[in-house]
Amino acid sequence: MTQTSDATRSGVLVLDESGNVKFQSGLGERADVRGTLLGLRSQLKERRLFGIDVDGTHCFVLGWRGPDAALFLIHAGKREDTLLDFVGSVDFAYAILNHLVSSPYEGMTVVDDKAKIRFISPVHEGFFHLGTGEAVGKPVTEVIENTRLHEIVQSGKAEIGKIQQMRGVTRVVSRVPILENRKVVGAIGQVMFKAPEQLQQLSLEVNRLRDEVAQYKREISGLLNRSTGLDQIIGTSDAIRQLKADLAKVAPLDVPVLVIGESGTGKELVANALHSLSARHGRPMVMVNSAALPASLAESELFGYEPGAFTGAERKGRKGKFESAHKSTLFLDEVGDMPLDLQVKLLRILQDGVFERVGGEQQRFSDFRLVSATNRDLGQMIQSEKFRLDLYYRISPVTLKIPPLRERLEDIPAIVQGFLASLSSRNRSSVRFVDDKVYGYLQSLKWPGNVRQLLHEVERAAIFSDGTTIRVEDFRPSALPGMSPPPPPVTIAPPAATEMRAAVESVEESLIREALQRHGGNKKRVAEELGISRSYLYKRLRSIEEAV
Numbered sequence: 001m002t003q004t005s006d007a008t009r010s011g012v013l014v015l016d017e018s019g020n021v022k023f024q025s026g027l028g029e030r031a032d033v034r035g036t037l038l039g040l041r042s043q044l045k046e047r048r049l050f051g052i053d054v055d056g057t058h059c060f061v062l063g064w065r066g067p068d069a070a071l072f073l074i075h076a077g078k079r080e081d082t083l084l085d086f087v088g089s090v091d092f093a094y095a096i097l098n099h100l101v102s103s104p105y106e107g108m109t110v111v112d113d114k115a116k117i118r119f120i121s122p123v124h125e126g127f128f129h130l131g132t133g134e135a136v137g138k139p140v141t142e143v144i145e146n147t148r149l150h151e152i153v154q155s156g157k158a159e160i161g162k163i164q165q166m167r168g169v170t171r172v173v174s175r176v177p178i179l180e181n182r183k184v185v186g187a188i189g190q191v192m193f194k195a196p197e198q199l200q201q202l203s204l205e206v207n208r209l210r211d212e213v214a215q216y217k218r219e220i221s222g223l224l225n226r227s228t229g230l231d232q233i234i235g236t237s238d239a240i241r242q243l244k245a246d247l248a249k250v251a252p253l254d255v256p257v258l259v260i261g262e263s264g265t266g267k268e269l270v271a272n273a274l275h276s277l278s279a280r281h282g283r284p285m286v287m288v289n290s291a292a293l294p295a296s297l298a299e300s301e302l303f304g305y306e307p308g309a310f311t312g313a314e315r316k317g318r319k320g321k322f323e324s325a326h327k328s329t330l331f332l333d334e335v336g337d338m339p340l341d342l343q344v345k346l347l348r349i350l351q352d353g354v355f356e357r358v359g360g361e362q363q364r365f366s367d368f369r370l371v372s373a374t375n376r377d378l379g380q381m382i383q384s385e386k387f388r389l390d391l392y393y394r395i396s397p398v399t400l401k402i403p404p405l406r407e408r409l410e411d412i413p414a415i416v417q418g419f420l421a422s423l424s425s426r427n428r429s430s431v432r433f434v435d436d437k438v439y440g441y442l443q444s445l446k447w448p449g450n451v452r453q454l455l456h457e458v459e460r461a462a463i464f465s466d467g468t469t470i471r472v473e474d475f476r477p478s479a480l481p482g483m484s485p486p487p488p489p490v491t492i493a494p495p496a497a498t499e500m501r502a503a504v505e506s507v508e509e510s511l512i513r514e515a516l517q518r519h520g521g522n523k524k525r526v527a528e529e530l531g532i533s534r535s536y537l538y539k540r541l542r543s544i545e546e547a548v
């Protein structure tokens with residue numbers, strides 16, 4: 001079928017009760033069309049919208065059945081027409097369209113390209129106290145309060161989910177342009193939700209439940225942590241019992257705590273337990289190693305920075321450690337190694353929690369609980385003016401002292417057993433047993449590197465053991481602590497400088513470099529192997545870097 005004239009694109013057919021043609025025009029004149037519609041006439045009850053196929057062209061047909069005749073209006077559509085698909089496949093298409101425009105739940109307004117109302121749904125008419133059809137033909141701006149349909153026909157852009165006040169109530173509406181052949185021919189406005197207040201209520205309720213779930217999650221993880229916080233500190237010596245008792249008492253209080261102890265005594269473990277047992281355990285503890293902070297970045301690391309604060313800064317700026325520790329615990333490790341100028345800045349935030357990011361003036365506030373730790377003799381540092389007395393008072397309302405391992409040798413068996421159990425649970429060793437003589441042997445040593453060094457030696461011995469039991473012979477005396485292990489076999493050129501100090505430094509530097517290489521840059525391991533504290537290692541690395 002060609003589609004060149006109206007006669008081939010549309011038509012009318014009127015049939016009487018017996019099927020005789022009363023009137024025909026256009027497509028209605030075709031015998032095949034008449035035959036198809038005659039067949040469908042019996043299914044016609046009042047009105048029906050359906051599709052038929054004429055020579056491969058899909059056509060809409062609107063049919064009426066009166067008391068003594070049936071009328072069909074025929075219109076050819078396009079193959080890809082979705083509406084035609086719908087009409088062709090849903091035999092109650094008319095009822096659906098009727099429902100859409102007259103449903104008591106659908107507030108709908110249709111305007112033409114001049115923004116004049118062409119249709120307004122009955123429910124909407126009722127809402128605006130309009131008589132049926134009263135608004136049709138009027139500019140939409142004269143009928144509907146706060147409408148934007150006149151803008152939509154201009155812009156051709158849809159607005160979905162917008163708030164509109166009408167007659168003193170709030171509605172959520174959508175406004176969509178109607179296109180025909182890519183031209184805006186009108187627009188439809190529809191009420192999406194009648195009571196956005198209810199939506200708001202619902203979203204508040206969802207948020208409240210979300211918070212509640214998060215709170216329960218925190219409590220569960222808190223309970224789990226509670227059972228591990230103290231349990232991770234192994235030992236039954238009087239000193240450890242007392243430490244645990246003090247820790248449990250102090251943890252729930254919000255006071256700053258200073259943890260003092262030699263390197264490797266478990267200061268970080270204590271800080272973790274303080275956090276786990278505090279009301280702040282729901283958020284992760286934030287750690288800062290003061291010895292590892294490069295001087296140039298220390299301030300921005302601690303206080304954060306505003307956008308564009310310096311070259312290389314992140315575009316959006318960044319939170320510092322203090323800000324991240326809001327409502328949590330800030331663990332300031334190696335606090336004795338903090339440079340003096342940073343100590344002054346620290347004082348201010350410790351006084352009232354107020355600070356500014358680098359490059360900004362806006363005052364910010366962080367509610368953190370401070371736990372600091374050091375292996376330094378702060379008393380002596382205060383005397384030699386390397387540590388501020390006022391800062392000391394701020395960080396140490398409560399001080400917990402961890403005794404060195406050599407003062408609680410009775411803890412060694414429990415620590416060794418606990419460590420072997422954790423190694424085997426992580427599948428890092430199958431060694432489960434310890435020969436009786438081992439504990440006596442280990443208790444005869446001095447342990448300047450404390451628990452960390454003990455664990456390191458046990459791990460090494462486990463490697464040399466028969467696979468199930470550790471014996472005294474499995475410990476390599478040369479590598480044991482306090483017995484100054486012979487330096488690793490490194491070839492060190494005799495220092496050119498004759499001064500003793502320079503020679504020692506040069507040897508140290510070579511050892512550190514070698515060890516760094518061996519452990520792929522892992523400073524913790526390097527400190528452990530060389531039997532020096534991490535803070536000393538960082539100090540030496542800084543002076544090595546400066547010398548380069």
Ligand SMILES: Nc1ncnc2c1ncn2[C@@H]1O[C@H](COP(=O)(O)OP(=O)(O)OP(=O)(O)O)[C@@H](O)[C@H]1O
Pocket residue numbers: 232233234235261262263264265266267268269270333375415451452455533534535
């Ligand atoms: N009482 C203990 N029971 C079990 N393990 C312990 C104990 N004390 C320390 N450890 C372990 O020893 C290692 C060192 O502990 P930690 O890092 O807490 O020491 P530190 O005092 O913070 O050291 P540093 O001053 O060098 O930072 C860790 O592996 C830790 O789990």
